[in-house]
Amino acid sequence: MLVDDPNNIRAFQALSEIVRRRAAEGSHADDPLSAPPDAGAQQRAADLAVWSLGEELAGNPRAWYPLIELARLSLHDDQDAAIRRLATASDRDPSGEALAESLAVLREAQLPVEALGLGVGHWRAKEHSPEVGRQLVLAALDADRTYDARHHLASLELNPDRQAVDAIRGELEPAIMRVEQHIPES
Numbered sequence: 001m002l003v004d005d006p007n008n009i010r011a012f013q014a015l016s017e018i019v020r021r022r023a024a025e026g027s028h029a030d031d032p033l034s035a036p037p038d039a040g041a042q043q044r045a046a047d048l049a050v051w052s053l054g055e056e057l058a059g060n061p062r063a064w065y066p067l068i069e070l071a072r073l074s075l076h077d078d079q080d081a082a083i084r085r086l087a088t089a090s091d092r093d094p095s096g097e098a099l100a101e102s103l104a105v106l107r108e109a110q111l112p113v114e115a116l117g118l119g120v121g122h123w124r125a126k127e128h129s130p131e132v133g134r135q136l137v138l139a140a141l142d143a144d145r146t147y148d149a150r151h152h153l154a155s156l157e158l159n160p161d162r163q164a165v166d167a168i169r170g171e172l173e174p175a176i177m178r179v180e181q182h183i184p185e186s
Contacts, residue, residue, distance in 0.1 A: 006057045006060045007064055016050045019046075019050055020050060024046050050069065050073065054073070055070065064090070067086070067088055086102035087118060095129055096127065096128025097129055099118070099119065099132050100129055100135050104135055113143050125158040125159055130156055130164040130165050133153070133159065133165075134156075134168045140152055144179070156168060
């Protein structure tokens with residue numbers, strides 16, 4: 001499935017889980033008399049196995065999801081390289097799904113300013129999924145930039161998917177107002 005569609009997220013995650021499990025099991029299977037590896041060693045072995053899988057699939061010029069997974073794995077060790085991978089993934093996907101996922105990865109890593117930089121540089125409000133705009137607004141709020149949050153929310157009006165835009169506006173307008181009025185989230 002991944003040969004035909006390297007961006008099949010469910011297939012990639014399922015195969016990653018198998019690879020992780022095998023790597024963790026195999027990290028001490030070579031020498032049954034040795035002490036079992038610690039959890040850190042098992043995690044590193046599992047991450048390395050997923051890294052290999054991601055590298056294999058990322059070579060496909062249509063592949064964006066494997067690049068996001070590689071970025072996720074390398075974000076704490078090499079932030080610049082991870083952001084380059086996220087930018088490349090975003091460039092490869094005309095729908096904006098890769099960009100939305102990339103922004104979410106950066107937000108989860110507590111890097112909202114980097115998410116804003118990536119999003120502003122790649123977002124096409126008329127063409128991309130409204131989820132990109134949602135992630136940008138959330139990144140702006142995470143970075144305490146309410147003016148930018150309002151601007152990105154207003155830019156969503158360019159998107160033709162009215163139903164999605166209205167739902168996002170209904171979700172984010174109160175969040176922006178809370179931040180502007182310094183009201184804690186309930």
